[in-house]
Amino acid sequence: MEKKDVKAGEIDHGKLVIKPAWCKGCGICVAFCPVKALALENDKVVVADIDKCTQCGMCELRCPDFAIYVGRRKNEKKA
Amino acid sequence: MEKKDVKAGEIDHGKLVIKPAWCKGCGICVAFCPVKALALENDKVVVADIDKCTQCGMCELRCPDFAIYVGRRKNEKKA
Amino acid sequence: MPSALVEKYFRADKLPQIWCPGCGHGIVTRAIAAAIEKAGLDKDKVCVVSGIGCSSRAPGYLDFNTLHTTHGRALAFATGVKLAHPELKVIVITGDGDCTAIGGNHFIHACRRNIGITTILYNNNIYGMTGGQYSPTTPKFEKGTTAPYGNIDKAFDVCNLASSAGATYVGRSTAYHAALLTSLVQNGLNNDGFSLIEAISGCPTYYGRKNKKGDAVNMMEWYKNHAVNIAAASKMTPEALEGKFLIGEFKNSPEPEYTSEYQKIIDRMKKER
Amino acid sequence: MPSALVEKYFRADKLPQIWCPGCGHGIVTRAIAAAIEKAGLDKDKVCVVSGIGCSSRAPGYLDFNTLHTTHGRALAFATGVKLAHPELKVIVITGDGDCTAIGGNHFIHACRRNIGITTILYNNNIYGMTGGQYSPTTPKFEKGTTAPYGNIDKAFDVCNLASSAGATYVGRSTAYHAALLTSLVQNGLNNDGFSLIEAISGCPTYYGRKNKKGDAVNMMEWYKNHAVNIAAASKMTPEALEGKFLIGEFKNSPEPEYTSEYQKIIDRMKKER
Amino acid sequence: MEKYEVRLSGSGGQGLLLAGIILAESAINEGKNAIQTQSYGPEARGGASKSEVIISNAEIDFPKVRNCDILLSLTQKSYDQYHEGLKDGGILIIDSSVNVGEDHGMHQVYSVPILETAVLVLNKPMVTNIVALGAIVAITKVVSHDALEQAVLSRVPKGTEELNKKALALGYEIANNASRQ
């Protein structure tokens, strides 16, 4: 059972990682980001303003397709 | 569909009617007659003392086989 | 109540019933006939439906249009009858196995729809017809032929279950409390929506014997001594209620009945056309 | 929670899921994985069972031993798994149709037995997989493809039903309240007996479209604005609660678990021999 | 002896199923083949009921009683219902309460006070079946006394062994005193 490389095609914004291949453009993350850091473009999520992002994790929590998630936190140690 | 004569074999005690063919001798009427007017004999209900009977109807109410019922009440008119 | 009741509502040529001596099912069946008499129903507008089990044999003795269906499915058949002809009074007679084991789904859905069916559940806490297996209402730790070491299943409180599923009339009585049973069934028949009346009925042959409950008379005595009417219970201490169970009317809160809701759609469509 | 969660608990090569854009099922599934992580379960000791439906496709994406069964029967299959191997954590993922329509009987019986299964019911108030027919949880008067003139069935309150049937842990959350959902599932996993967590999950494609609820975002907003936590609700006036629904933990009252009761019999028999 | 077909009839609750089992086990104790069958269902509730045993030295192919060699009837109802199956020259053992009328010319009829013995003498109606077995074996010798006693003792509840032995002995006794009609 060959596993596909699931990391392929991720866009790492540091604070935030986006995986356009999985994004279905539902807009949930955009609507509920408390600081409006996200936007939709061509039916895919994009980061509108990475600086705004507080890494609150709401987008990750509510993305039905696991297409967006919080990157390594500043104060986090490497595993 | 020939109907059997369902009145056949009834013993009419006036106050009380008993139908031995249907009685299965469970003893429920005997046990719960408030005045102990009934008894079991050879696994069938019999009237022990018809005078005691107050026509309270408890036996009729609880006989699982409809084998005992209150006869015409004294003050009742004919239908 | 002379035995005119039996003559009027029973197929007397089929009597006595197949049931064992002292089986509570006969008492319950008579109570239903008495309730029908009191409710003054037209015999030709009453349809009695049952599943399979000792209890489900009852309709065969009742002189209405009677439908003895498959095990557990009485309420589903009855739903068809009622929706097809809402003017009929549809009565379902069922057992604890029939209604709450294999038939549990139809039961909760009939409750939910609040369809106008009056259901009398003959609860003898066992599968009588097949010889004494435990049922969903067999109390925990009691025995059945398939629970030789004591039943580890919790029992349903069927009244409670019916209420939460949506039944709008719910009550419980016992074979001993036959007069109460009659009045609960009568009230159930007067409710437009779905009514459940649980009738605790002794099975001396299996439940009684397996669990050393004595004979039919002993079982009746037990009901007499352990049932407390809900009206009385509210005035009793928890200690006094210890080991007792409740009977009486538990719920009576009418809501729109299913088939009349359907009729509204038909009527609306007629107008809209 | 970095996406290590997805890597650890999902079959990432099967992603993205088959579900429509904005379908709540993905959010709920992620919440379950998060709860498993928090509960610290051994992946090889978790078995996830589902029936048939959009929701029931979830196990295919989860990296455990997963069993996709027949429509409505997940809990019956899961009962076999759990009784055979009580040491396993058995999780059932099911839909409102799967669990409360065709599967209603297995549902109430699993509750009754208090068997150690954690059930997450993805309630989207509709049959998603077959294209939008009304389900037993579709609110009255709303539409489905089989209720073109509005549904006349009352909806089940599945939490209430589970409680009266015997479940020992019961809670409700929504796809919007994903963090609460995770903690309810985690608590459910910690309950030895039967747990039901109702997860309100939006189906924008059918339920939303048929009932003019807007898109996925609108539906999430609706949950946000209409759900009230049971803790908060106790301090609110009836007027303030008008039109709202409750979320949170409704019941948490542990009782002996079914398979451990069974083990007691085995142990007793061993001693007695 | 080649093959015996035995039918035990009476009413439900008289323990005839167990009697059939014990009779079959007696035969097995003697190294013979045996098959026991019974009637199930509503029939068994209330009405006449029967338990059948086939005993043979050879393999038993067909498992049901066809040509009954021995018929026990403990009640009138069961006699009425089943006596036709008894073959010409067969042995009919009836409880003394049963009336066989005139038409039993071709059978050997034994009338034995089985119920009375269990109820009045032993005061234990539940050993009716054992009394009956004693009577049957005394009359027909279909199995040996020892084989029967062994089978009875291995089947009855602990603590009732003496009672059952007594019932068996009484069965023998009343049968030996029985009138061949």
Next chain:
Amino acid sequence: MEKYEVRLSGSGGQGLLLAGIILAESAINEGKNAIQTQSYGPEARGGASKSEVIISNAEIDFPKVRNCDILLSLTQKSYDQYHEGLKDGGILIIDSSVNVGEDHGMHQVYSVPILETAVLVLNKPMVTNIVALGAIVAITKVVSHDALEQAVLSRVPKGTEELNKKALALGYEIANNASRQ
């Protein structure tokens, strides 16, 4: 003309099922026979989707498209998945966003800005399917314009007639301007 096999492909939600129905109804309006089939199931959710129409003057026995005469591909995915079914010499109508590469030598390929027209010109993505129908009929003449218009008007929601007429007309127009590649 004997028989046309038409396959309309694209992604779920582009209204191709309805387009197929309308095309088939156009044919019926002209007195021809028509069969419409489609792909169901998970396939229809998200991925490539297709709707097929067979039009014929004669009875249509086999109901599925085998040798496609006309293929519409609105998306790259659907082109990739379905173009092999197009027969040699068949007509391929693609949205201009679709890249058919080099291997289309044996087909007549028309690249038409269908999506763009619906989205940008009409600002109504839901009429994509009607624009496409206009384009197909303009290029292939598989049914007459009148029959098509009649079918469109009898299917679309009340109040959208003008919009759809316009979409149809634009479909004709862009097709007539289309480059045959």
Next chain:
Amino acid sequence: MKRKHRLMQGNEACVEGAIAAGMKFYAGYPITPSTEIAEISAEKLPLVGGKFIQMEDEIAGMAAIIGASLTGLKSMTATSGPGFSLKQENIGYAAIAEIPCVIVNVQRGGPSTGLPTSPAQGDVMQARWGTHGDHPIIALTPSSVRETFDLTVRAFNLTEKYRVPVILLMDEVIGHMREKVELPDPSELTIIDRKRPTCSSEDYLPFMPEADLVPPMADFCTGYRYHVTGLIHDETGFPSNSYQVADQLIRRLMDKIEMHKEDIITWEEENTEDAEILLLAYGCTARAAKAAVKALRSKGVKVGFFRPITIWPFPEERVRELAEKVKTIVVPEMNLGQLVLEVERLCNNVTKVERVNKINGEIIYPEEIIRKVEEVL
């Protein structure tokens, strides 16, 4: 008489046929690929004063239509494989209690959940043998949208006439395809209603057959008080343990079909006069077979075409006759060989019987049949 050509889906034609036949009650549970039948029934029934109900499962759907039918309403349910399996117990009930009802099974790929949206013909034997015990059944298979309409009407007529459950065995292709149809005017249709008693309620014996072996059926709750059971019963409707009653009842149920075979069995036949090879096919596969016949005939191959429309009871006699005339019978089916078993039973050792089987979820292509014919030529 206004006639209209319309593009119609097979599932829609089924509902149109049912309503034309007088359907007034539908109960069911949705399942692909039959769901449209429920959906359209839900929409149309209230408009004709009929009732639609979505039950909690397929078992309940089957039960509800039996209950409704007993009260006199013409009733139908529709499902696909998994649901058809669940309905089996109650189909047996309808058979023994002689309750008219129509069960539609739009077949999909199996077994189990299988291939939910792909066509198959895998439930042919199940339609005949799915419920326990010997029981009568009639099964019809349409192979076009128009025929779906016609056979639904016929299904109702047969079930009303003979009080035998009738199965309309469709397949996903026929159920989902849209085709040009011209529906008959209602006045052209023959609609049959069940016989109702003409005697008084006192004289009514609910299960006493007339000469045609079918007992007249009183609507429940119309003054004829009687008992209906799934147990073996005598003419009064009450259970019986009599051997004779059991024998008579079951044999009569089967004889209802045997006696009226001529009326029940229908088929379509083409080019059989001079055929050396016979293609025997039904449902959507018959359309491929027909195309194959045309192609082969145009090459001069003497092939004939036989399509059983009634598959249960099977057109035994005609197939046996044809078997005497042809060299080979080729039976293409979208299963691993089901109806072919019946063909083999009738024709083995008289003529050669060959199979073309496909179970991958795809319809059989004409070429696949042609290939087989060329092989056996």
Next chain:
Amino acid sequence: MKRKHRLMQGNEACVEGAIAAGMKFYAGYPITPSTEIAEISAEKLPLVGGKFIQMEDEIAGMAAIIGASLTGLKSMTATSGPGFSLKQENIGYAAIAEIPCVIVNVQRGGPSTGLPTSPAQGDVMQARWGTHGDHPIIALTPSSVRETFDLTVRAFNLTEKYRVPVILLMDEVIGHMREKVELPDPSELTIIDRKRPTCSSEDYLPFMPEADLVPPMADFCTGYRYHVTGLIHDETGFPSNSYQVADQLIRRLMDKIEMHKEDIITWEEENTEDAEILLLAYGCTARAAKAAVKALRSKGVKVGFFRPITIWPFPEERVRELAEKVKTIVVPEMNLGQLVLEVERLCNNVTKVERVNKINGEIIYPEEIIRKVEEVL
């Protein structure tokens, strides 16, 4: 080796056999005449550390044994006609997902509730065709108490070996009668356990067949994390819409049986060498047939006896061989002709096939068979 003759009921022998074969899980729902199997299992299983559960219905019973079997426990359920009908959907699941399990059906009179306490052999075709879609199945029919023990062991062995659901098709007579038996010592029994994977969990492809077409099966939750579904799936266990995958899967499932026919099919045969008439019977009816053979042989009639023990797959080859040799095959069945259809399919037009059918709730008598033989002589 201690041997003991005992009087034992058929249903009891079934449980004894199951436990001897290693049954550790029983789930079911009571129904006459199979109930004793549940009751005795409830009593005995805890004593061997096994589990018994009475489920809410038959559907759940079937589901639960599949779940238990997946975790590695040998599992069984028992029922009768009405319950067998209800189990069908999940039997199909066991077939497609290849979950070992034994389903006992103690047949009673049908259809529907029918004659609950009377014997019948009316579910023979249902055992083969009761669930939707093409599917593999094995069915065994005992005709004595001892054989009930043996065949229950065999049923477990076959289901474990081939991952095909195995049906033990008993009848009320065999289930309820008590007979002298001598059970084999456990050491004499061959007990087969399912193949388990020998590879690492990373390399494990749960539905990749080995040369015998059977994939090794890992117990659930033992480190091999895999997916099981009732949808068409590839070797990984995940659903697929590929035509090729569907074709391969279903054909492999059927080929598992075809390939191992020799191992699966068993029968008993007597006096066939010189037979002119062959009695072919199974279950309790075979005992009447055997008695008939003895009676007829003693009168000099050349009759032979053939008893299929495995009825599905049917012993095609041997029956075809015998058909070439005899003039008539007589098939007595307690139904209106079910297994005889298969005999006719194989033998029609080669030899005469005659039926003796009885459906009144009574066992067939030897004389009834003898009469038929004398008729066809």
